[in-house]
Amino acid sequence: MRESAFDEIFDGQAVFRVLLDCLSRPGTVGQIPSLSWSGTPAGFPSSALAVLKTLCDHRVSFAVGSHENRDAWSAYLALNLGCPSRPVEAADYVLMDGVSFDPGFVSLRRGTPEVPEDSATVLLAVPRISAGPSAGGARIRGPGVKDVAHLGLPGLDPGYVTARESANAFYPQGIDVILLDADGRVAALPRTSRLELG
Numbered sequence: 001m002r003e004s005a006f007d008e009i010f011d012g013q014a015v016f017r018v019l020l021d022c023l024s025r026p027g028t029v030g031q032i033p034s035l036s037w038s039g040t041p042a043g044f045p046s047s048a049l050a051v052l053k054t055l056c057d058h059r060v061s062f063a064v065g066s067h068e069n070r071d072a073w074s075a076y077l078a079l080n081l082g083c084p085s086r087p088v089e090a091a092d093y094v095l096m097d098g099v100s101f102d103p104g105f106v107s108l109r110r111g112t113p114e115v116p117e118d119s120a121t122v123l124l125a126v127p128r129i130s131a132g133p134s135a136g137g138a139r140i141r142g143p144g145v146k147d148v149a150h151l152g153l154p155g156l157d158p159g160y161v162t163a164r165e166s167a168n169a170f171y172p173q174g175i176d177v178i179l180l181d182a183d184g185r186v187a188a189l190p191r192t193s194r195l196e197l198g
Helices: 010-024 047-055 072-079 103-107 158-167
Strands: 063-065 093-098 121-125 138-141 149-152 174-178 186-187 192-198
Touching: 010 047, 010 174, 047 072, 047 093, 047 121, 047 174, 063 072, 093 103, 103 158, 149 186, 158 192
Parallel strands: 063 093, 093 121, 121 174
Antiparallel strands: 138 149, 138 192, 174 186
């Protein structure tokens, strides 16, 4: 179903401001504005569509990782984004389930030393995101963080932490991660951030 609730200017700017704040200050928890989608398939948070509609245009591509509802989400996004679907290893933006490690993560584009921006951004859906130290918590260090930031990420598969560290080992190459939960909360992990669970 084609969605009509998203205003490309006003909603797009509002979502972009939230994402920019989260990317520039890793560990910050933002809130994606609530929109009345009518046909979102099950399996991923509806805020994923708002984020992808903000970031995607006809010049980029998307993919959906391994998930039981992958086909439904791929068709839904193809109808609503106006950009092509590609295999996971070739896509610019990839939607994945953060609860179960997706082996496709290790094949994502990381850019090259000459063109590091030619890399993937991953949207990882997790059960809940909260600010501050908590059970299932993560520590974040790096640019944009004073000393250490804390995020509650219960349910995040630790495999992503290990794979992300490997993918980002040769800066400026790497993968940027946007975390989303079912209540529209969002946090971001640019490739310059270090993430530790527990």
